[in-house]
Amino acid sequence: MLLPAVFLGMLLESPYLLPDSQYVLQDVLAFLTQSLALYLYVAYAEEVVLEAQSSVHIPLRSVLVKLLAAAPAAPLVIAASIAAIALPSAAASLLVIPGLWLLTRWSLFAPVIVREGLGPVAALRRSSELVRGHFELVFLTAAFAVILEEAVLGAGAYVGLVVSGSDTWGEWVGGSVAAMLMLPLTSLATALAYNYLMRSF
Helix, strand or coil: CHHHHHHHHHHHCHHHHCCCCCHHHHHHHHHHHHHHHHHHHHHHHHHHHHHHHCCCCCCCCHHHHHHHHHHHHHHHHHHHHHHHHHHHHHHHHHCHHHHHHHHHHHCCHHHHHHHHCCCHHHHHHHHHHHHCCCHHHHHHHHHHHHHHHHHHHHHHHHHHHHHHCCCCHHHHHHHHHHHHHHHHHHHHHHHHHHHHHHHHC
């Protein structure tokens, strides 16, 4: 689980390397790279969870192959993440409760796309359907993992800035280390929540 997190964690935090004068470009690239890295890892984690349930050993050499095999799902997941992440974030900036509610209802869209092959809009609907009746469980696993991840990534970037004094490579290093630690946790929490709900659905 850690090997792909190293590469994707550095990719996830790469917008910090842009000059501060390019705020809009930095924000757009940050959203795209974070979505790509996070949800590519979620797609990879889904495959790992499936194999772990089947007691299949994953050789180290197959990690890259499995990561590449997960790549076709990434564009669909990024498209769905615009609604699943951007809308709850906007709602949370106005009122916290609607944002957390939306985030929880839609937090399983990535495993739905990977496992069930649905498009972005259908995956959001399916995620909401799976969460119905299990809101607390999903909030305390998948949704809380996303909130915790954002907090830890921000803290890691801040620590990198304070230690290095650099708002480019310092924040990148600090954020990358935090991402490497959080990607497996967030992805596995989401994958396990989805697997549990599928078994009880």
